[in-house]
Amino acid sequence: MEYLWIIPFSPLVAFIIIGLFGYKFLKEPLSGILAVIAVAISAIASVKGFIDVAGTGKYYDLKLFNWLTIGDYSISVSIFWDPLSALMTCVVTCVSTFIFIFATGYMKGDESYPRFFAYLSLFVFMMLMLTLSDNLVQLFFGWEGVGLASYLLIGFWHYKKSAANAAMESFVVNRVGDWLFLLGILLAFTTFETLDYLQIFNKLHGVDYIIVTAIALLLFGGAVGKSAQIPLHIWLPNAMEGPTPVSALIHAATMVAAGVYMVARLMPVFASSEIALDTVLFIGTMSAFLAATMGLVQNDIKRIIAYSTLSQLGYMFAAEGLGLFSEGMFHLTSHAVFKALLFLGSGSVLIALHHLLDVQKMGQIGRLMPITMGTFLIGSLALAGIPPFVGFFSKDPIIEGAYEINTFAFTFLWLGAFLTAFYIFRLFFLTFFDGDRLDHHIREHVHESPPNMTIPLIVLATATVILGFFREFFINFLKPSLDPAHMSFLSPEVKALVNEGLSRSHHVHIEANAFEFLGHSLTSLLGILLLATALAGIFTAYTIYQIRKIDPVKVGDMFKPLYILFYNRWFFDKIYYAIFVYGYYKLSKVLWFIGDKIIIDGIVDGSGKTSLFASDIFRKTQMGRISGYVIQMLIGVVIFLSLFLFLK
């Protein structure tokens, strides 16, 4: 398994080469091609590793080199290769490969072309450091690294003020989560005296319940920031200011899923605490529902998909909170594929429409861009949860599991499923069909994208169609990492502890085999209900936005308060701005006035003013008349003489 070290370091080498020689020697096509080759190499290596580990179900813990030593504990840069990290690494590298190919077309003609691919390669390296880590410090290194890459890429067009602001916002909001994450790591270190996952897991049974809960909640705080869950979600929709391949890769498929991966990776820690699992479930459910409502009324094509990302990440967290970790990871995989497809599809639309973002101004471009339209439809159907697309096989089990375990979560996830189907087909109809609202000058130039953009779309669409049928394979593949009965790296006591933590999901039986699951869905009442919900969402969108039987403006007027609430995104942004941005601004103003203006300026100006005032008195003695000076001198002589005489 030694060849695994190629996986993270191939993109790093690409980053260094493009970063150093990109502008001078490689220039436009070559730097993109180099980045694609580098990430393709790591994709091939990770697929090979995936196949190796799929056969055996073993885990490998390779220590590459020692990084630093703290007391008795030394942190090493390492590769931990088990089914979970293999799956995540494969998702990252494979999706990256197609998005990189797409980006060579999307970024064509951009003057910062080499810089873009340097940043993307850096991102992939950092993401792989995160997924391949065997300890919390390397995880945190990758965690911060992807945050940096995300910041650089959101602000890629830094001359646009909105992009620079969005980059700053994402960095600051992520800092809140990262701060909690760091506290979690420190608490874990003081508790376990080690940061290696396997050692932490095997020390779990002796630790106080409250401390485990605190560690899990603090680490989850980091996941909330990185995965943009409520209440730290506000940065992700604004992050759409970045180029579309970035939105597809970082803000849909991989980086934002890092939180989900981290919770799954530390499954034994989370499973040891009921409160932690309940928190994960609650935050995930609320994000899934609230983000879906926000997505209903947006008009920016990328923002709608961004809210959908928030919502789907909520589903993944909800699955983990329910104890269905494998389902959560399977949904992560499927979401990475179909959401990358949706984003790349919207990127293809944006290129054709010269970066027109407002869906209300599009329409009837489906005929002009058949490949984009077809693949986008497949992605939308997958997101809505229609069989046989992968979204159906990954999202419906979560909702069915919620029905068995927690009615509250089920209600919101079920409503969210309806809203999901509605908003994505609202987007679909408004963009590709419906009336002709597009500017005629733009319409004349609309054409299908070049092959280096359509081929990734077709590949991802194909994956969206067929991946769902591998459901049984994925669930079984993940067992050695996520099913306590099969986790060979846990001691028996910890296995019992984790098993008890996951007891909430023990009575749930979801068909692993795709065909059995499909059959079950079509025969059981719950399965039919869920399918009907998705179809109802699509049908509602069809009646409102395609055949225009119902006027959307009237619907908006009818539910005016709700419309205002959704349109303003539940006022999260405004409240945060009022409290944190303006609050901070006002606090700074007060401190500026008291600290700077009164105290510091008071001292500086005061000393100047004192000497001015004193000098103003004393300068009167310099009258410029020699006789005056002589009298002063005489008085002085008399005073000193008399002093001499009298004090002697």
Add this chain to the structure above:
Amino acid sequence: MVPFEYYVALSGLLMVLGFIGVIIRKNIIAMLLSTELMLNAVNIAFVAFDMKLHDVVGQVFVFFILTIAAAEAAIGLGLIMAIYRMKKDVDVEKLTELKG
């Protein structure tokens, strides 16, 4: 023989006259003359005390002072000439370059 107090009194008188001259005169040349007067008052005081104390050091000092006074008068007059050339005036009331 004239008692030495008379010399001291003369010296003091000349000193005061010199002071008054410096203070009340506005002509810079007159002021220079007044300072010369004060210098000579000091010389008289030196000689008077020398007479009282029967010592010659005081008289030696007087010669030194006379020599330096000659040089000082030359410099003083030179400065006055320079001022006069610059300002076409020797009235100290009008020389207010240092007034703040």
